[in-house]
Amino acid sequence: MMDVRNTWDQWPDMNGRFGEFGGRYVAETLMPLILELEAEYRRAQDDPAFKAEMDDLWHIMSAARRRSILPSA
DSSP, X not given: OOOOOOOTTTOSOTTSOOTTTOOOOSOGGGHHHHHHHHHHHHHHTTXXXXXXXXXXXXXXXXXXXXXXXXXXX
């Protein structure tokens, strides 16, 4: 038996697994595409242009999120 708290800060692990027996919760037919996407994303993370574009997008999305949760005046 695993003696580990089930919290969102621990799962999924670096391999996308949920605990000792947990797998990825996607349809099996999508797994080849998911794995390809994951490999491309890992490779792109080393590209400074990709990182800069992602940073810009995160900034835009987080600003939009903050605006959407602010109470109306």
